[in-house]
Amino acid sequence: MTSTNGPTTFETAVQRLGSGSTLARETEALLQELTPEERLWLLDGDTDFWTGMAEMAQGYNLKPIVMGQIDRLGIPGLRFSDGPRGVVMGRSTAFPVSMARGATWDVELEERVGLAIGREMRAQGANFFGGVCINLPRHPAWGRAQETYSEDPILLGAFGAALVRGIRPNAMAVAKHYALNSMENARFTVDVQIDDAALHEVFLPHFRQVVEEGVHGIMTSYNSVNGEWAGQNEVLLEDILRVEWGFTGITVTDFVSGFRDTVKSLRAGLDVEAPVRQQRAQHLPKALADGAITWDLVDRAARRVLSTQLAFHASDLEEAPPASIVFSAQHRKLAREVAGTSMVLLQNEPVDHAPLLPLDPSTTGSIALIGRLADLPNIGDDGSSSVHSPEIITALRGLSETLPTVDIRPMLEDDATAAARAAAESDIAIVMVGYTAEDEGEYIGGDAMMSPELLKLWPPLPDGGDVSQIGGGAGAMTGNAGGDRASLRLRPVDEEIIRSTVAANPRTIVVIVTAGAVITESWRHEVPALLIGWYSGTEGGRALGDVLTGKIDASGRLPYSIPVTEAHLPFFDRDATSITYDRWVGQRLLDRDGHAAAFPLGFGLSYTSFTIDGLDVVRRDEELIEASVVVKNTGSFSGRHVVQLYGVVDADDFPHRVLLGFAPVTVAVGEAATVTVRGSLRPLQRWVDGAFRPAGEVATIEAAAWSGDPDAATANLRLI
Numbered sequence: 001m002t003s004t005n006g007p008t009t010f011e012t013a014v015q016r017l018g019s020g021s022t023l024a025r026e027t028e029a030l031l032q033e034l035t036p037e038e039r040l041w042l043l044d045g046d047t048d049f050w051t052g053m054a055e056m057a058q059g060y061n062l063k064p065i066v067m068g069q070i071d072r073l074g075i076p077g078l079r080f081s082d083g084p085r086g087v088v089m090g091r092s093t094a095f096p097v098s099m100a101r102g103a104t105w106d107v108e109l110e111e112r113v114g115l116a117i118g119r120e121m122r123a124q125g126a127n128f129f130g131g132v133c134i135n136l137p138r139h140p141a142w143g144r145a146q147e148t149y150s151e152d153p154i155l156l157g158a159f160g161a162a163l164v165r166g167i168r169p170n171a172m173a174v175a176k177h178y179a180l181n182s183m184e185n186a187r188f189t190v191d192v193q194i195d196d197a198a199l200h201e202v203f204l205p206h207f208r209q210v211v212e213e214g215v216h217g218i219m220t221s222y223n224s225v226n227g228e229w230a231g232q233n234e235v236l237l238e239d240i241l242r243v244e245w246g247f248t249g250i251t252v253t254d255f256v257s258g259f260r261d262t263v264k265s266l267r268a269g270l271d272v273e274a275p276v277r278q279q280r281a282q283h284l285p286k287a288l289a290d291g292a293i294t295w296d297l298v299d300r301a302a303r304r305v306l307s308t309q310l311a312f313h314a315s316d317l318e319e320a321p322p323a324s325i326v327f328s329a330q331h332r333k334l335a336r337e338v339a340g341t342s343m344v345l346l347q348n349e350p351v352d353h354a355p356l357l358p359l360d361p362s363t364t365g366s367i368a369l370i371g372r373l374a375d376l377p378n379i380g381d382d383g384s385s386s387v388h389s390p391e392i393i394t395a396l397r398g399l400s401e402t403l404p405t406v407d408i409r410p411m412l413e414d415d416a417t418a419a420a421r422a423a424a425e426s427d428i429a430i431v432m433v434g435y436t437a438e439d440e441g442e443y444i445g446g447d448a449m450m451s452p453e454l455l456k457l458w459p460p461l462p463d464g465g466d467v468s469q470i471g472g473g474a475g476a477m478t479g480n481a482g483g484d485r486a487s488l489r490l491r492p493v494d495e496e497i498i499r500s501t502v503a504a505n506p507r508t509i510v511v512i513v514t515a516g517a518v519i520t521e522s523w524r525h526e527v528p529a530l531l532i533g534w535y536s537g538t539e540g541g542r543a544l545g546d547v548l549t550g551k552i553d554a555s556g557r558l559p560y561s562i563p564v565t566e567a568h569l570p571f572f573d574r575d576a577t578s579i580t581y582d583r584w585v586g587q588r589l590l591d592r593d594g595h596a597a598a599f600p601l602g603f604g605l606s607y608t609s610f611t612i613d614g615l616d617v618v619r620r621d622e623e624l625i626e627a628s629v630v631v632k633n634t635g636s637f638s639g640r641h642v643v644q645l646y647g648v649v650d651a652d653d654f655p656h657r658v659l660l661g662f663a664p665v666t667v668a669v670g671e672a673a674t675v676t677v678r679g680s681l682r683p684l685q686r687w688v689d690g691a692f693r694p695a696g697e698v699a700t701i702e703a704a705a706w707s708g709d710p711d712a713a714t715a716n717l718r719l720i
Contacts, residue, residue, distance in 0.1 A: 008074020009033055010310075017314040027307040031299060033073055039298055042068040042305045043266075044273040044280045046077065049459045052276030053256075060384060061088040064126040065275045067252075068305055076309065078172070078217075078250070080275065081121040083131015084147055084163070085380055085537065086387035089124045093117075093331040093538060094387040097380045098133060098159070099515045100342040100534035102149030102559035105602075105642040106664045107162035109338060114166015114173075116331045119321040122170040127312070129167050130219055130252075131385070132175040134160040134206045135182055137516060138585050139572040140560065141485040143184035143440045146380050146515030146535055150559035151586035152601065153202060154659045154683060157209030164213045169318045172308065174217035175210045177254055179203060179236055180581060181221035184443045185483045185574045188257070188454060191224035198583040200687040208245050216308050217250040220258060220270065231259030237269035250308045255384070257454045263293050271301040282459055327390055332539055339536040339543030341640075345554035345605040347530040351507050356529040358550025358607055359403075359428065366407040368422040369396055370501055371432035371494070373513050374412055380515075380535040381441020381482050389538040395432055395511070398541025402549055414493045416500040423505035430548070431501050432533075433494040434513030435485070443483030484574035488519045488566055498523050511544065517562040521598060532556070550607055555640035555664075557604035557706070561587040561597045568595045587707050588655040601659070602644045602706035608635030610667070612643060615703045615713035625660070625679045629703045629713055633667040640666045644704050645679040646712070649696040649719075651686070657707060658683035677703070684719060694719035 007015065013026040031039070045052065045067045055062075061082050069077030082088040085097050095101070095113055104110070121129055133147040134156045149159040160175060167173040180192040180203055194203065207218070218241060220231040230236060231253045241247045252272040259265040262283040265273070273280045287293045325331070348355045377392035400408050411422040423429035455467050489495070490512075502508040509529040512518055513536075524530055531554070533544055546552045563569060568590060573579070584592055587601040597603075614630045631641055645661040661679035684699055685692040697720045704712035 010074040010076070013310055014313045017310060023307055023311055026310055027303050030073070030306050030310070031302055034070070034302070036295075038070050038072070039302045040280070040284055041070060042302045043271065043284070043298065044278065045276040047276045049276045049278050049281075050462055063089060064124070067272055067274060075306070076127065076313075078128040078252075078272065078305070078309070079126045080128045080130055081124070081126035082384050083117060083129055084133050085385055086389075087117055087120045087124065087126070087326075088385065088387060089121065089126060090388070091327055091390045092120050092387055093327050093335055094379050094389040094392070095335050096339045096342055096537040096540065097146040097515060097535045098149050099146050099559060100536060101338060102155055102159055103342040103344055103532070103534070103556040104338065104664070105155070105557050105559075105662050106341065107158050109341065110159050110162040111166040112334060113338060114163040115169065116334055118167040118170030119318070120326045120331070123321045123323050123325050127171045128174060128217065129171045130174045130176060132160050132163050132167075132173050132210060132215065133177070134175055134210065135177055136203055136206070136585065137560070138182040138581060139570055140488060140516035141572055141574065142182050142516065143381070143443055143482055143484040146441065147385055151561065152559070152659050153205040154661065154680060155559055156206035160206055160210040161213035164210055164215050168214070169316070170321070172216035172312050174219050174252065175207060175215045176219035177221035178207055178218050178241070179221060179230060180225050181223055183223070183484060183574060183576070183579070186576055187222045188449065188451065189577050191227060191578045193226055193578065193580045194582070197687045198581060200692075201685075202583045202585065203581065204240070205682060211241070211245045211247045215249060216312060217252055218247065219252050219254055222254050222258065229260050231270055232261055232264040232268045234268040242269060248304070248307070250304050256449065257457050260457065263287050266293055266297050266301065271304050278459065279457055335537045336539035336543050336546070339534070339540045340546045340552050342534055342536065342556045343543070343547045343554065344532040344556035344558055345530075346532065346599055346603070347524065347527065348605055349528040351528050356507060356509060357548060357554070359548050361403050361406060361549060364403070364406050364427050366409060366426040366428070367399065367403070368409050368411060368426035368429045368505070369399060369432070370411045370419045370422060370429060370497060372412055372414060373432040373434060373436070374410055376436070378436055378513060378535060379537055379540070380437065382437040383442025383444070383482060385442070392538050393541035395541045395544050398543070398545045399430075399548070401542060402545025402551070414497070416493070416496040419497045420500040420504040423501045423508065426505065427507065429501050429505045429508040431498055431508060431510045432513065433490050433498065433510065434518070435515075438481045440485045440515060441482030485516070488517060489522070490518065495523050499526060502526050509548070517560055519563070519566060521564050532558075550637070553607050553637060553639035555604070555606055555642070557602050557642045558599055559601075561590055561601045561707070562599040563590060563595065564598045568593065583655070588658070591656045591708075600707045602642070602704070604706075606635075606637070606639045606641065608633055608637035608639040608669070610634065610639070610641045610705070612703050612705065612711070612713050615701070615715045617701050617715045617717055619717065623681050625681060625701070625717065627661075627677045627679055627701060627703055629675055629677070630672050631665050631667055631675050632672040633669055636669055638666070638668045640664055641705070643675050643677050644706065645677045646702040646704055646707060647679075647681070647684045648700040648702060649684055649698075651695040654686055654695045659707070660684070660701070681719070
């Protein structure tokens, strides 16, 4: 933003930083240049509320959403683009959803995804990426599980940090939704009660890790935490985020009505109200005039907004990418790689004395491709994370390209009889089942954002009308699809189709399109091959062909556990107004209660077999260990394995086994590779009286293929 008369005030400050000036000095100098009105301008969006709502009604985030741009001084402002499956603006590349990427267990791959996303958003004029979603899905019914990575804090933190690293050369990264956002339908109304131990041990470690990685922003959640809304919760925003963790970046609300009290939000440490001029524009000037709030608190927030931008623009950025980078061939290739790496093979039983997968095109004459999802562009929900790629490769197209000599016979109707007939007449049957945006995802129903309590936070209508009478007229901000899942099982017709198909043809493969866990016990034992295909992005159909034909190994690993019944999960009421969270979620809860998982955390089959031996553990400091193991490929297919490091400790009211670290490795047939895995000891600590302490004196370290792997290599480690 250089003017024709030379560098702007902001650019001059950035240049001085490069010449040795301090960030504090340049921030203060820039702050002093601002008028009182400009200081307030930094603290919310730049667009009038009703203009912004009208723009969102025409399409969400079609261009950067700008907050705090001040042309007089050349301050570029926060130019927001949503995520996380890609850039919401324009016609960008849709990568697999975050939960699929978590199933790769590959942070270097995720960093490459972040780099691609950062380049695409910068090429379209944005600099503030709101797509580092790291909420822990307490229950798999949560509608936005697809936007996050795992049920485990270690995976969440590692992938969130990797995405931050990838974004950073081109944009500021924002992690969300802070904190305890794990219900969708009730997100505007629910109060989450939690004790300090569960909060610090389970629901916050991943946010702490992205802060340590240097995340630029933290977006607050809509829900209330221990009786106070997250956007005005001083315990979360100042005591924990700033004081405990030392966060120096920007705090920003979720979009529209992100807090309930303007004065409280500023006192609590909330810097920016997003995305438009809503409550602060209405109420802050009067609150300052009346003495309800001081300019010191305005300046505290303004300094954070200025210093974060200055530090970013003075950092080692890439050269600005060309517009052609958006939906480029290289990014589509990356999307295909990620999708293929993410797919999790859960079952691969022998049929005619050999595993059904991978398919051999030379012996496969025909495939019945069955199910409503087989030719549906189905890449995730239609909410704020929706990416509008110019092209989506469906399963039908991908398999047709991968298997050009095979007769692919689509049967897309919800008709079990027709499915059985098609299967009986084909060599192989592939059944595509699962969910769409109608079943799960972001939920903004007419009774959510349009409640009387929230409507009173909106500014008066420009024509003097009554806001409470606008009903569903907020356009893009209303609609009843998605939300938390009503069931963890497939539709009854899907289960009927599966049973009919496999009865007609034992060479049946079931591919589940989902984000969270699916209960499969009523039918999976009848099916030889079962694959989690995810919402797999723009190249998902081609990636599916890569995996099913063995062009690449089936190497994804579950980022969560799948129980055998809903009864083994925490209590969940998607309409609750109050709920209590504790430390018992996912695999930890199953272990505590002695329930075997249908498929445990980290589980996934390959087309080959591996052994893990020779575990050696070295303690690097109080919180870090390094473990080395030898991974040998003992099968007949070159493949990719994931070494998972777990810690086992015996302690009252504490998880028996926790994930400490992980590392993927590719090993050729008959070869062996030494793998070093960095492990964090934080999951083996408990929060007591405001500090972390080891949960026990000694832990057993396991180098495993999944949580609870009986063939894991083990070693003991003294914690105290």
